[in-house]
Amino acid sequence: MERSWWWLTFKRNWVSKWWRSRAFYKNCDVTVEKQVEETVAFAIKKYGTLDIMYSNAGIMGSWGSILDMDMEEGFDRTMAVNPRGPALCIKHATRAMVKRQVIRGSIICTASSASILGGLGTAGNTAAKHGLGSMG
Numbered sequence: 862m863e864r865s866w867w868w869l870t871f872k873r874n875w876v877s878k879w880w881r882s883r884a885f886y887k888n889c890d891v892t893v894e895k896q897v898e899e900t901v902a903f904a905i906k907k908y909g910t911l912d913i914m915y916s917n918a919g920i921m922g923s924w925g926s927i928l929d930m931d932m933e934e935g936f937d938r939t940m941a942v943n944p945r946g947p948a949l950c951i952k953h954a955t956r957a958m959v960k961r962q963v964i965r966g967s968i969i970c971t972a973s974s975a976s977i978l979g980g981l982g983t984a985g986n987t988a989a990k991h992g993l994g995s996m997g
Contacts, residue, residue, distance in 0.1 A: 891918040891946025894953075901953040910961055914954035916947040916970045922985035936985040943989030948996065970996070 885907060889900040904911050920942045923935030930936060947970040958966040972993045 891916070891949060892941040894949050897946075897949040898953050901950075901957050905957055905961075910963060911954060911957045912963060912966050914950055914966075914968045916950040916968070918946045918950075919943050919971065919973070919990075920986070922983045922989075924983055927984040930984060935983065936988075939983070939985035939989050940992075943986065944992035944996070947993055951996065 887900050887903050889896045891897055901911060901914075920939055922939035923930055925935075951968055951970070954966075954968050957963075970993060972990050977991075977994060
């Protein structure tokens, strides 16, 4: 028992140290195209290429009925983040991959069950996730 605990601790520490030297984080507001473009450039400068883009930005928006929704915060902001943000990520990642002739690149965008079923979230979020789901 004691040995398995030691081995798991050793593996966890090794993986943590290994990833710490290879994984980096850059803050990016996906609603600002220039920041998305700069983030892609940052990744290319750091790693020399871009093989995978994983876009996971998303917000719920305002809760409540669409009858009472604040269109600026509840709808427009949700649309700016949920489908537009990933669209900008796709745009700039694809440009970088084509320019560098990446043969087997992947672009992954996370949606949710709201992208295939209506009524699971707020009206703005459901519309946004449907939009994101139809991009692929």
